[in-house]
Amino acid sequence: MTLLYNKLIRKMALGLFFFLALTALVYASILPQKYDLKVGDVAQEDIRARKDAINTVATRKLQQAAADSVSKKYILDHNITRESKDEITQIFDSIRQVRSRDYLDEQGKANALKRMIDKNLSEETYVQAVKMDNSSLRELETITKAILEKVMEGGVKEDSIDRAKAYIIEEFRNIKLPQEVKNMGEDIAFSAIKYNMVYDREATEKEQQEAMNAVEPVKIARNQILIEKGTTVTAEQRELLKELGLLVQDRRVNLSLLAGAMLMVAILEGILAVAIYFFHRGLYENELYLSLLALIILSTLVISIGIKAISNFLIPLAAGSMLISILINPFIAIISSFIMSIAVGIMLGNDFIFSVVAFLGAVAGVFCTVKVSQRVDLTKSGGIIGLVNFALIMGIGLLNNNPLWTTLRQSSWGIISGILSSVLTIGTLPFLESAFGITTSIKLLELSNPNQALLRKLMIDAPGTYHHSIIVGNLAEAAAEAVGADPLLARVGANYHDIGKLKRPYFFIENQFTSDNPHDKLNPTLSALIITSHVKDGLEIAREYRLPASIRDFIAQHHGTTLLSFFYNKATTGTDKKPDEASFRYEGPKPQTREVAIVMLADSAEAAVRSMSSPTSGKIDGLIRQIIKDKLADGQLDESDLTLKELDKIAGAFSRVLTGIFHTRIEYPDRLKELEGKQAKNA
Known part of the structure; x- marks a missing residue:
């Protein structure tokens, strides 16, 4: 309960920080022009309300009355x-x-x-x-x-x-x-x-605040003339200008604009929060990703404020959208694009033409990054975004009957905006990946390159393990696609799941190319210790090579708490005293995600099918399903959220891939007979 409470407090603190920071950005951008006028001066121009505003004095009176009417709680x-x-x-x-x-x-x-x-x-x-x-x-x-x-x-x-x-x-x-x-x-x-x-002071104050918030503000309409040109400024008019913060001498905070900014920001943040909570609950539970989302949105808007001095069409909103799409989620990127585009429209004087251009360009950026496979694709995305911006600005200019030359000049800023968005994304992405420990699809594709130092070392020093890992990766990718998991993460995790075997490659059967098995000369307990230690060794190697946390999870969890039954049975043979079963189990933890659980099943399925003699499609499928059933019965899949329906799809995917790979292989009779015996017993 305390942990949940602390997480809620941290989320509320993050939400408050985001609210205050975004409010400050919006408020700083919408401060109106101020006038140096005294009573009796003649107005040299029509003085209008720049935006819809609130009469703060009248509104405060109503709010105070509402708060005073609330009874104590x-x-x-x-x-x-x-x-x-x-x-x-x-x-x-x-x-x-x-x-x-x-x-x-x-x-x-x-x-x-x-x-x-x-x-x-x-x-x-x-x-x-x-x-x-x-x-x-x-x-x-x-x-x-x-x-x-x-x-x-x-x-x-x-x-x-x-x-x-x-x-x-x-x-x-x-x-x-x-x-x-x-x-x-x-x-x-x-x-x-x-x-x-x-x-109860807190409840009373909360209800008072709710009553105050429920008060309808006294509004002044946008473009409403406050003082007409050529008229003498009266005391009442000057007081109105003072109330609206339009006097140079007035150094106080413009409460009406601040209230408007806070209200708009509250609405935008509420839309974002609701979208995250109802449509992407995993992001809601991940405080790190929430912090990253807030950082990207705020940073993008800060850059936008700085660049708007050159041209409003140069704003690189697509950079933030592409970063959110790559690092977090494309759907959240589209929602964030909407939030940022509305904020930009407000900051540009409530001119939402710029919001439309910025939003549609940002959406184009999201679409371009959905299937991004390498960093050069981001350069292409910049060109596509630039073309979309060019077409949008050109279309808006033509609809408004603007001069062709002016429209072309403005449209060129749209092309530059797309290129700038691409440059910002490429330059920022590696730093955000590293700072927040996020493994993007681009990073995964880089890790899957066979020329990666660690994969080359595995291929040279433990070729059997390398070959096994590649097949397991193919199995995991096919199964992940079948159940809607992340196929790229599953494949790359499978490529690295057994790197711990680099420490002692010849103690593992796939790397033994002679009949001499070192385990024949070892005590079963020691053999089990050597076998299970490849998980810990793998984690050490992963840290040495700075593999991301998502890949390290595959190394740590791909065996769960599985029992080394061969060595355990060997240790119990010829003795009445049973050894401690815990000494023959992996330390775990059990797979925490669907992708890791798929790799666990693929690892076992590949090894078992490889040991079969004269495998047929039916025998392969039966053996795979028995292996899955054994893992399920042993509780290894309890924490992975895989359903029985998904397990059936995984079995089908494994069967299709393995049937196409394996032909005649050397069989491990004891294991196969044991599994086939279980199948016959369950038939």
């Missing part, structure tokens, strides 16, 4: 109720203690009880307490606690103690007890009752 403190019940328990415990003093008479017991109980109880209560029998005393204690709890759980405010006491009297009136016993119960309940409704 209270919260029920159950701890106080428990304290009051505990006090009643103490009183009755004291009564029983005094009643046990047989050496005192009733008056002596009453006096002792009065000294013991530091409460303002009546004399009749003390006398009645020592006179009544034990059964009635227990009954009264139970009833008194129940009535007190019922009354206090209904909530007792500081100014309603008397009303609560009246409720206690009413409750006792309905109880069938002697009147003197009722009086005693009422007296004790009165002494213990306290107010338990505590003032």
Whole structure:
């Protein structure tokens, strides 16, 4: 619960930072022209409201009235109720203690009880307490606690103690007890009752804020003439200019514009948040990606503000969209493009022609990056974006009957904008990949290059493992496509999943080219340790070669917590004492993603099918499905989110690929017989 609360707090902090930063950008861009006018001066031009604005003085009055109309909120403190019940328990415990003093008479017991109980109880209560029998005393204690709890759980405010006491009297009136016993119960309940409704400042202020936000602002329409040209400025007009922040002498923050900026930013951020929450929940749960998204959007808008001085059509909004598409998600990139284009339109004086051009150019950039395979593709994307911008600006100019030369000059800025977007994307992408630990498709394709140093080392030093990894990669890619997972990530992860075998390649069967098997001379426990250590060795090598975290996950998880059954069975042969099974299992963790789980299954399927003699399509398919069934039964797929339907598709994909690859292979009889025996038993 604490972890979830902390994550929520961090997300709220990030959301607030994004809101404040974007508001500052928008506000700084929309500050209107200011005038140096005094009462009696003649206006040299029509002074208009540059944008829809808010009369802050009138609006604040309405907001304050709404806040004042909100009644105070209270919260029920159950701890106080428990304290009051505990006090009643103490009183009755004291009564029983005094009643046990047989050496005192009733008056002596009453006096002792009065000294013991530091409460303002009546004399009749003390006398009645020592006179009544034990059964009635227990009954009264139970009833008194129940009535007190019922009354206090209904909530007792500081100014309603008397009303609560009246409720206690009413409750006792309905109880069938002697009147003197009722009086005693009422007296004790009165002494213990306290107010338990505590003032809730946060809830009160929240409702006040909600009431203030619900107030309809007093608006001034955009382009409304405030002072006509040639008229003498009156005190009222100057006060209006001052209120709108249009006077040079007025250094205060323009609250109306700030409120408008905050409102627009709140709406834009709300749209983005809703889109992320409902359509891309994985991004919502990933604080790192949320930070990256906020950074790209803000950085793109900062660059846009700097470049707009040259031309409004030069704004490289597509750069941010392409970065978001490559690093996060194309759908989120389109939503972000919409958010950024609206913000740009506001910052450019509410001229949304520029928003249309920027948005459609950014969408073109997203489409260009959906299937990007290398960095040079981003250069081509810049040209496509430039052409789209050129066509859009040309079309808008022609629709507005602008001079052809002016339209052509403006359209050329659109081409330059596309090229600039491409340059910014290419230059920024490697830094963002490294800083945020993100593995893009471009990075994955670079890692899949056989000329990569680590893959070349694997091919030379452990050729059997290299060949096995390539086949596993083909299997994983086909299966990932079948179930809608990331095929490129699955293939590249498979290429690197066994790099730990570089430390001791000849201890693994695929790298043994002679009949001499070093495990024949080793204790089974030591053999198991050597085999399982290739995971840890692989992680060390991965860190040495700076492989991304997403690839390291394949190395760490591709065996899960699987049991090395061959060595375990070998260790149990000829002895009554069973070895510790944990010593013959991989440390894990189990696969956490669908892609890693697919590689685990592909790894096992490839090794098993390779060991078959005279494989047929049916035997291959049956063996693959048995392997998947074994992994499922062993709990290795529990944390991967793969469904049974997806497992069936994976089995089909494996069968198609392996049937086309394998012909006659040397068979491991024990393993095959065991699997075939299981198939026959399940038939």
